[in-house]
């Protein structure tokens with residue numbers, strides 16, 4: 001079978017980079033990867049990780065999801081504009097109290113995370129419909145299903161992504177085009193470091209002291225613990241995304257972190273919303289010590305399991 005052409009956005013780091021490398025180095029050579037990024041000057045990490053795949057099963061192209069012209073130019077440079085799988089991955093985060101965030105920054109985030117996807121789909125879907133085949137894979141987030149305190153704008157952007165896809169999927173199906181949402185919880189990438197750097201630089205003078213203190217002393221501290229205890233690697237997300245891409249009947253939704261499934265399910269268990277709101281309120285304000293203790297225990301268990309695996313490897317059993 002001819003390899004599938006997979007176009008991925010946001011491949012300069014994190015999940016996009018890991019997925020591009022995973023697919024390009026596929027042992028069965030099932031994929032031809034077009035790894036795109038807005039600034040090709042940032043391609044060194046991808047080129048190094050791709051190794052001999054670069055120039056064979058992986059090529060790097062420029063694509064800025066906020067620029068329709070650059071999306072079109074990238075597609076026009078592909079023979080027959082033929083893309084079997086589009087992976088919409090490019091995205092940015094934003095945390096903090098609303099009062100400290102500018103409307104311009106919020107609009108810019110929406111432009112990347114939501115309208116970036118819309119621009120891509122508008123450009124790729126007509127070709128896929130004409131060919132009666134294709135797969136659009138969207139890196140959404142658990143925050144597209146359930147908001148998390150101080151992530152108001154980011155979460156709204158991922159809810160927009162989810163609503164857009166939920167609406168479009170039925171029409172697309174009529175043309176044999178599949179749509180899949182991959183919904184990770186926290187993933188340890190530059191995404192996290194950028195958030196903390198931004199939080200350091202932010203101006204909290206427009207925020208009342210109580211809110212600012214809740215954000216810095218409660219949220220940021222717990223968020224670091226959450227990433228350290230429950231965070232997945234970009235390679236984990238690449239494996240999950242590969243499973244979605246290769247599925248004979250691709251799922252519409254795929255969560256990557258089982259620890260978050262109960263959280264996302266709570267709102268459906270109680271349509272009034274009281275159950276989930278109350279649970280989050282208690283986790284943040286009442287039982288944060290219990291939460292931290294639980295997260296520390298998980299961290300210890302993960303560390304032990306890593307050590308056992310290393311031991312097994314060193315002893316030559318695997």
Ligand SMILES: NC(=O)C1=CN([C@@H]2O[C@H](COP(=O)(O)OP(=O)(O)OC[C@H]3O[C@@H](n4cnc5c(N)ncnc54)[C@H](OP(=O)(O)O)[C@@H]3O)[C@@H](O)[C@H]2O)C=CC1
Pocket residue numbers: 009010011012013014015016037038039042063064065066089090091092093112116139140141142183184185186187188189190191192194234
């Ligand atoms: N990390 C996490 O905890 C989670 C992340 N996600 C989602 O995963 C996706 C990837 O994030 P992740 O790998 O973690 O983060 P990274 O910050 O490592 O990667 C984000 C990528 O998006 C690119 N990007 C940003 N703006 C644009 C643009 N306008 N056009 C093209 N590319 C752009 C960045 O490029 P540049 O280098 O130029 O900035 C970078 O390559 C995002 O959609 C994010 O929302 C979902 C759940 C959890």
Ligand SMILES: CC1=C(/C=C/C(C)=C/C=C/C(C)=C/C=O)C(C)(C)CCC1
Pocket residue numbers: 140141142143148149184185186187219222223226227280283284291
């Ligand atoms: C679960 C949880 C928390 C934080 C979760 C975080 C920080 C999740 C991050 C998810 C990301 C980054 C998704 C990206 O798309 C709190 C509020 C600390 C306390 C309550 C329970």
